[in-house]
Amino acid sequence: MKQLISKTIAGIMPLMYLILMAMLTGRPVYSQKMKDVKSQPLFTEFRYQGNDQIYKDHPLQNGEFYSPILQGCYPDPSITRKGNDYYLVNSSFAMVPGVPIFHSNDLVNWKQIGHVLDRPSQLKVEKAGISAGVYAPDIKYNPHNNTFYMVTTQIAAGIGNMVVKTQDPLKGWSDPIQLKFDGIDPSLFFDDNGKAYLVHNDAPPKGKALYNGHRVIKIWEYDLAKDEVVAGTDKIIVDGGVNIAEKPIWIEGPHIYKKNGRYYLMCAEGGTGGWHSEVIFVSDDPKGPYIPFNNNPILTQRYFSKDRGNKVDWAGHADLVEGPGGKYYGVFLAVRPNEKNRVNTGRETFILPVDWSGEFPIFENGLIPLKPLTKMPAGVTNKTGQNGFLPNGNFSFTDDFTASKLDLRWVGVRGARENFASTSKEGLRINPYPLTIKAAAPTSTLFYRQQHASFEATVKLKYIPQAENELAGIVCYQKETFNYVFGVSKKGRDFYIVLERTQNGHSTLVASEKIDLRNAIQLKVAAQGDVYSFSFSEDGQSFKNVGGTVSGDILSTDVAGGFTGALIGLYATAANDIIVP
Incomplete structure (x- = not known):
């Protein structure tokens, strides 16, 4: 028994070291370990399409x-x-x-x-x-x-x-x-005479706060040669806001012109x-x-x-x-x-x-x-969506992941994309971390921003999970405690597609269905305002819904809190905890 425990600890310690180093350095330290994971998912043919009614009603x-x-x-x-x-x-x-x-x-x-x-x-x-x-x-x-x-x-x-x-x-x-002052929202101003100043939001002097949300705007002289604020030059230039008698809250984001x-x-x-x-x-x-x-x-x-x-x-x-x-x-x-x-x-x-x-x-x-x-400004021609200019309105975005570098619109959360994602002529490979999307740590998820209230996002997935702790698919993500996971995993000898909802850290299996993975499948998430649906296709044409329609409430900042918008993620994990009944 002691020998078994020793072997188990010996096997865990290198993995824990890798996780710790990834979190501390942001470097691709998982790459050596991930070579041992045979079931790396291959994502191709990602397509996002916006369908907001307002743009249909207001053509340019x-x-x-x-x-x-x-x-x-x-x-x-x-x-x-x-x-x-x-x-x-x-x-x-x-x-x-x-x-x-x-x-x-x-x-x-x-x-x-x-x-x-x-x-x-x-x-x-x-x-x-x-x-x-x-x-x-x-x-x-x-x-x-x-x-x-x-x-x-x-x-x-x-x-x-x-x-x-x-x-x-x-x-x-x-x-x-690093700049040595408290507060947030700093902004620089360069005067005609070459002098520089820095303004920012700060708390009132200690003991002088009059109400919740009472803030001030401070200014400092800024030393361009040393890149630092000049000690002792700070001064409050706005106390509270336009009219402090009305108790204005959160004066912030200052700029001088x-x-x-x-x-x-x-x-x-x-x-x-x-x-x-x-x-x-x-x-x-x-x-x-x-x-x-x-x-x-x-x-x-x-x-x-x-x-x-x-x-x-x-x-x-x-x-x-x-x-x-x-x-x-x-x-x-x-x-x-x-x-x-x-x-x-x-x-x-x-x-x-x-x-x-x-x-x-x-x-x-x-x-x-x-x-x-x-x-439009006089003399300007609208070229949005053409020749590399970003689109707006009801646009589409497609990516086959064959370029040598990922499109700049793809991001990671807490960790670098390059640590787990790689592109080739085949498509996008994701090396699954031994962490789920519910971890407040870097996860192996590549994210694209949700840019419309109504949209469809589809991706082709080639993937054969080898164990029940492996899963790959799509996530709709507000944060680690508020998200949907729609992916493919394994139970016994069978493969399943699962839909899980996590609200305030509590996860619920919405639906699961046995699936044939001999060929690549397509996964789709669609939204019509607050109504979201998840579906899959085995033939690339007809899609089958999983879980009916679900609420997008957990993807809103009004419910989840914070300052970010919803993200659509291509996700893989080697620590799947979704249990198929």
């Missing part, structure tokens, strides 16, 4: 483009400009790589050029909560030293506020430089929810005092009927840029709830023209219910 006309410009979980947008080149970044939380970055020459047609945080030395989210990790990135170009800066808060691994920089966003970014010799401070106010808004202040000095605009907010959706059709809500967390012809534009986050008022697609990136003909900037049509169509 000449001179129009759709907003949101980035559909799905692309929140907290920040934008900057160098000449005719525009760059936009978003929060990525625990997704890996981190901080997607996009490029455009006209604010309409966008290409993803990579991720700012694409190396293990830059991103330490292996143990981060799904809505922790990287928050509210700010991107700025400094013409005085021809350098781009991305400053953010990485709530993971003790990093906190940090900055990375580059002279060419196409050639990668530096390792993080300079126009006609004056300094404008724009912030989000009201919290990232139904009371979200954007407000503006002005000063004659970068360090204040800042006076609020009499007619704040300059952007919000909070005053309108909750049951309005084609609702867009939670608008705020904005950034401004001077566009073609000197016209200003603002990018911001908002959500498009489904018919049950659930937010499965998450916070998305919208854009509107901004009227800055007066003293203060105003989002054009930002104070009425938002529409899906936006007028």
Whole structure:
């Protein structure tokens, strides 16, 4: 017996070491162990198709483009400009790589050029909560030293506020430089005279908080040579919000702009929810005092009927840029709830023209219910979905996984894609980790954002599980405690397709069915708003439903909590715990 125990421990220890090292380093340490797993699933012919009614009801006309410009979980947008080149970044939380970055020459047609945080030395989210990790990135170009800066808060691994920089966003970014101040949502401002400042959200001084959600905006002088805030220069420039007597909550996401010799401070106010808004202040000095605009907010959706059709809500967390012809534009986050008022697609990136003909900037049509169509800048041609430009509206995305590198739209959660996924002329191989999707750790799952309320996603799967602890298939994922698993596993000598629902960490087998795996099968998930269904095909033509229809409630941030949108994952595990009766 002792000899058996010793052999068992000896067999477990290398595996535990591999798991630990993967979590700590983010490197592909599983690769040697995974060679022993014979049943690596092969995924091919992935297809995603959006089917939202709003785009059918509002076809594009000449001179129009759709907003949101980035559909799905692309929140907290920040934008900057160098000449005719525009760059936009978003929060990525625990997704890996981190901080997607996009490029455009006209604010309409966008290409993803990579991720700012694409190396293990830059991103330490292996143990981060799904809505922790990287928050509210700010991107700025400094013409005085021809350098781009991305400053953010990485709530993971003790990093906190940090900055990375580059002279060419196409050639990668530096390792993080930690910044020594508390709070979140940092943003840089470069004045005409070359001086630099940093503003951010923070708590009031100790003992001075007046109510729940009371926050302040601070400013520091910033030393460009040392990349650090100048000790002792911090100053509170906004206390509470526009009018502290009204107890405004969560003043955050600050940005400073300079126009006609004056300094404008724009912030989000009201919290990232139904009371979200954007407000503006002005000063004659970068360090204040800042006076609020009499007619704040300059952007919000909070005053309108909750049951309005084609609702867009939670608008705020904005950034401004001077566009073609000197016209200003603002990018911001908002959500498009489904018919049950659930937010499965998450916070998305919208854009509107901004009227800055007066003293203060105003989002054009930002104070009425938002529409899906936006007028294009003068002289711009809509090329979305063509020649590598990202699509919007009711688009399709296909991937046969034969390219040498994965498409940039595929991400991991907490761990790098390359640790478990590889492409070849055959398709996508996933090396299954000995962890399930319910682990708050890197899992062997490749994710694509849900970008429509109504959609279909199908994938072809060639897979023969060798044991009951092996499973591969599709997941619909909000976080480790809220998800659906639809996959193929084994019981005894038979193979089964299973559908499991996990809500708040409690898992329930919805349905299971014996299946023939002699040939590759197709798996499909489809949604019509809140109604989801899962089906499979053995002949590639006719699909058979498993489990009827189920609610998408657990894929909404309103139910699951947090800040992310739903993800569709291609998943494999060597620790399957779904029990077929």
